[in-house]
Amino acid sequence: MSQARLASCVPLPLENKVLVNVIEKAKDWALMHGVGMRDRKHFNKDVIQIAPFVLLPSPFPRTEFMKAVELQPVLNELMHKVAHDDQFLEQTLQNALQVDEFTKNLYDIWVKVRNEGITQSLCLGLFRSDYLMQRDGNKIKQVEFNTIASSFGAITSNLPAMFRYILRSMGYGDIIKNMPENRALSGLCAGIIEAYDLFGVPDSLVLFVVEEVSYNICDQRFHEFHITEARPDIMVIRKTLCEIYEETELNDKKQLLLEGKPVAVVYYRSGYEPAQYPSSREWDARLRVERSSAIKCPSIHYQLAGTKKVQQALAIPGALEKFMGAGASSGRVRDIFTGLYSLDFDEAGERALEMAIADAERFVLKPQREGGGNNLYGEDVREALLRMRHSRERAAYILMERILPPLVSGYVVRPGAPVPPPLTDLVSELGIFGVIIGTKDKIYSNRQVGHMLRTKLADANEGGVAAGLGALDSPYLLDM
Ligand SMILES: Nc1ncnc2c1ncn2[C@@H]1O[C@H](COP(=O)(O)OP(=O)(O)OP(=O)(O)O)[C@@H](O)[C@H]1O
Numbered sequence: 001m002s003q004a005r006l007a008s009c010v011p012l013p014l015e016n017k018v019l020v021n022v023i024e025k026a027k028d029w030a031l032m033h034g035v036g037m038r039d040r041k042h043f044n045k046d047v048i049q050i051a052p053f054v055l056l057p058s059p060f061p062r063t064e065f066m067k068a069v070e071l072q073p074v075l076n077e078l079m080h081k082v083a084h085d086d087q088f089l090e091q092t093l094q095n096a097l098q099v100d101e102f103t104k105n106l107y108d109i110w111v112k113v114r115n116e117g118i119t120q121s122l123c124l125g126l127f128r129s130d131y132l133m134q135r136d137g138n139k140i141k142q143v144e145f146n147t148i149a150s151s152f153g154a155i156t157s158n159l160p161a162m163f164r165y166i167l168r169s170m171g172y173g174d175i176i177k178n179m180p181e182n183r184a185l186s187g188l189c190a191g192i193i194e195a196y197d198l199f200g201v202p203d204s205l206v207l208f209v210v211e212e213v214s215y216n217i218c219d220q221r222f223h224e225f226h227i228t229e230a231r232p233d234i235m236v237i238r239k240t241l242c243e244i245y246e247e248t249e250l251n252d253k254k255q256l257l258l259e260g261k262p263v264a265v266v267y268y269r270s271g272y273e274p275a276q277y278p279s280s281r282e283w284d285a286r287l288r289v290e291r292s293s294a295i296k297c298p299s300i301h302y303q304l305a306g307t308k309k310v311q312q313a314l315a316i317p318g319a320l321e322k323f324m325g326a327g328a329s330s331g332r333v334r335d336i337f338t339g340l341y342s343l344d345f346d347e348a349g350e351r352a353l354e355m356a357i358a359d360a361e362r363f364v365l366k367p368q369r370e371g372g373g374n375n376l377y378g379e380d381v382r383e384a385l386l387r388m389r390h391s392r393e394r395a396a397y398i399l400m401e402r403i404l405p406p407l408v409s410g411y412v413v414r415p416g417a418p419v420p421p422p423l424t425d426l427v428s429e430l431g432i433f434g435v436i437i438g439t440k441d442k443i444y445s446n447r448q449v450g451h452m453l454r455t456k457l458a459d460a461n462e463g464g465v466a467a468g469l470g471a472l473d474s475p476y477l478l479d480m
């Protein structure tokens with residue numbers, strides 16, 4: 001039976017006095033456990049404010065949650081294979097490369113290092129597969145698959161404890177059993193540590209590639225804290241791409257040297273969008289890292305495999321079977337796909353274009369970008385397609401069916417917002433984290449390591465938390 005609204009974990013609305021009181025407690029808990037971010041408007045390194053969060057964990061069907069969890073290793077392996085299929089990547093990206101300079105720059109680096117001979121065949125993937133539920137039937141549909149800088153695994157690992165505290169303090173201690181534990185932080189860090197050990201050079205470094213200014217500092221630092229606590233012998237250093245350009249070099253063994261020591265693992269928390277490469281220096285830095293013996297998280301072909309174009313190409317009949325065989329797994333993966341269409345200049349592309357112009361509300365138009373805020377919705381889809389109809393530019397986009405998730409009711413707690421907040425209609429997006437380590441021919445590790453939930457106002461198009469739109473959340477599992 002279709003269901004447009006999921007039941008909240010406790011009866012709502014809350015009485016005003018209770019609400020004000022519990023929000024004060026929750027904010028203090030959040031601040032004292034790093035559920036925080038730096039303020040974009042009044043940036044000050046001495047100050048961390050609460051990250052936006054929902055006051056109560058949002059409902060999510062247990063069976064769909066478990067489905068996503070179980071699929072993660074399957075998806076990890078699929079993306080690993082896609083990334084290692086040179087021909088598939090080339091074919092899939094060729095039209096987009098002609099009009100999308102950013103993807104072209106990434107692609108050119110990949111071709112260059114391939115032609116020179118790959119120095120490091122091991123790849124480390126810290127992935128996150130994102131899902132919205134389709135309101136009609138409440139089944140998960142994949143929004144996208146992130147292969148670079150998949151964020152919020154660290155902060156969201158703290159959220160079950162925050163919600164346990166909130167629910168207990170409201171007298172609902174008996175229901176906390178319905179919140180799954182989240183070990184994303186330790187799982188992601190274990191991936192970095194395992195890669196470090198496979199690199200196997202004593203006194204080598206882990207290098208985090210970071211933005212000029214990190215607003216999402218808690219999420220990043222928790223990884224660093226966790227690694228150095230688990231493994232005091234591992235030194236973690238944070239550098240921007242520009243600093244990497246200035247401060248690193250390759251030695252004759254192609255080791256990437258920083259402060260005179262070889263880098264074992266490079267973990268990108270930046271480098272996924274054009275603005276993070278303001279000059280040729282950043283691109284040179286990226287090329288140097290890619291040429292080196294360091295294990296990259298991600299290697300550049302993992303990043304290319306995470307493009308929207310690849311996601312769309314995998315939905316073409318036969319594509320999954322090519323990578324996974326015709327068994328049950330490919331059927332399970334196909335089940336989570338929603339309509340995905342190419343806008344190339346061919347018959348299928350024309351059909352998709354006409355379909356979206358006629359009924360724009362049904363679609364999302366996506367360029368080959370990461371980081372949120374790049375997609376078009378509704379009337380903007382029609383306008384953009386009419387404008388690009390005869391231009392090669394359209395090949396840089398894919399068209400995706402819009403997923404309409406069920407509503408949940410809840411309170412969003414934001415820094416600086418009036419208390420109490422209104423009870424609002426929200427929708428939740430689930431992210432499942434996965435770790436994979438391997439070469440083209442051998443996979444050393446492949447597992448699901450945790451989850452995140454981010455929740456946004458039901459009428460908002462996008463819900464990026466770092467972008468200030470979404471709120472951090474954790475699933476409250478429903479047996480429906
Ligand atoms: N098909 C869809 N139907 C409904 N909403 C969607 C769809 N695709 C994307 N969205 C919304 O837009 C947001 C951003 O889309 P997407 O994840 O594809 O872009 P991104 O730039 O890669 O984002 P991120 O920074 O999360 O990696 C999603 O989190 C979701 O809220």
Ligand SMILES: [Mg+2]
Pocket residue numbers: 144145146369370371372
């Ligand atoms: Mg993304």
